[in-house]
Amino acid sequence: MAVHPASLFATAVLLGASLLTAQQPATAAAPAAAPEKTAEQVYKNIQVFQGLPASELRSTMQFFADSLGVQCTFCHAFPFDADVKPQKATARRMVKMVFAINKDTFNGRPQVTCYTCHRGSSRPDSALSVAAVLTAPPPPPAFPAPGAAPAAQGPGGRRGRGNAPAAQQILDKYTQALGGASALAAVHSELVTASRVNATGSADETITRSGDKFIISDGAAGKSGFDGSQFFNWNPRFGSRPAEGEAATLLQAEAGLYPAAHVDVSKARVFGPVPMDTHSVYIMFVPGEGGVNSRYSFDATSGLLLRIDTGTPTFIGPLPLQIDFSDYRAAGGGVTLPYDITFASHSQKWERKIASIQINADVPADNFTLPAGTERRGGAGGAGRGAPGRGPTPPAR
Ligand code: HEC
Ligand code: HEC
Structure with a gap:
């Protein structure tokens, strides 16, 4: 597992929460993690999900x-x-069936999910049809899909497959392409101005980072980030709430200056090169990273990270999240960073277009202190800031 702010790490171990790599500050203290509540402690009528972490229930419903x-x-x-x-x-009967299939046939690995049969339809087709056979899609790619259950470590171990370099070589090249380890280590703070663009419009946002703390703010309406002890979402109406489910996955994705820095190479396997859009990429597959499998795609020529496929764990299978990085430019301090990042989840897609990055900018000490507010969490409907029936909303919107 990758290294994370200590509290998050502890929480993640308890929750099996999805983790992207976060930059580990040497100073992160390890506050005692509160025991995670089970679904039946938070919700009223839990029969098949007893004993499972409450924080994953909403994401499971979305799944x-x-x-x-x-x-x-x-x-x-x-x-x-x-x-x-x-x-x-x-x-409920289907859940029992899926749990039993995975237990009895797949050695407890979550190979079969609702999607295996349903494929976006409430009534799955069981009859083989001529039309389906004639229009069968091409065979799947030869590398594991993100979100699939962790596979057994192949004989190749951490060595690359075929012509692919070893995982450590890929990460070294990536670090080099960003300016090198010492330039990255000299970055203590960061001030980013950006606009967040989606299908309905665009909004300004500011991201401040100092050590392991960061805040994504869109001014009055909301803030989210990591305050030194936990990932949170804050808005004037509800105050600060710990981020959970997909909201937590999204913030974890933001937590490091550069993602993929702390991939556990002893687990990673590399495939490729394979084509991706207009690039040729090496795919680094990291099984079981924070409870889901992640896939990192690195440009075979420049070494830069182009895409992360990961997800939010649920009781059944992960909710997918894809993050694309592009428009890499010199940001100052000898560091190169992506100026365009696109997030695509099961329910929405948005692009962060970065206008400016100030490396080692002065960040006011109280920047990470949120105005006091009521804490609300758990319970049906009340758990999300978003419209009822949606998962927790992503940062600051
Ligand atoms: C395919 C059917 C199905 C869909 C679709 C579904 N749920 Fe559920 N939901 C269930 C089942 C079954 C349970 C009970 C689980 C158990 O018994 O452990 C449940 C339980 C819940 C609970 C816990 C209620 C309580 O207090 O006991 C909440 C909250 C919930 N669902 C919200 C949602 C939301 C929000 C959505 C849409 C994003 C959703 N569900 C979509 C089947 C569904
Ligand atoms: C092994 C294949 C398979 C898996 C896995 C599976 N289902 Fe189903 N499911 C079916 C089939 C087949 C039907 C239709 C049964 C029928 O028409 O009588 C169905 C029907 C349903 C229905 C009733 C739909 C309706 O129109 O009333 C629900 C709800 C449902 N499944 C939920 C789930 C959930 C939730 C999961 C994951 C926990 C799941 N299923 C996993 C095969 C599957």
């Missing part, structure tokens, strides 16, 4: 909805704990 191509109301009537719809009862 159901996306796998079947339905809304929450397909199985639920309000309130969420009510057992009104037969679909909810069917879903």
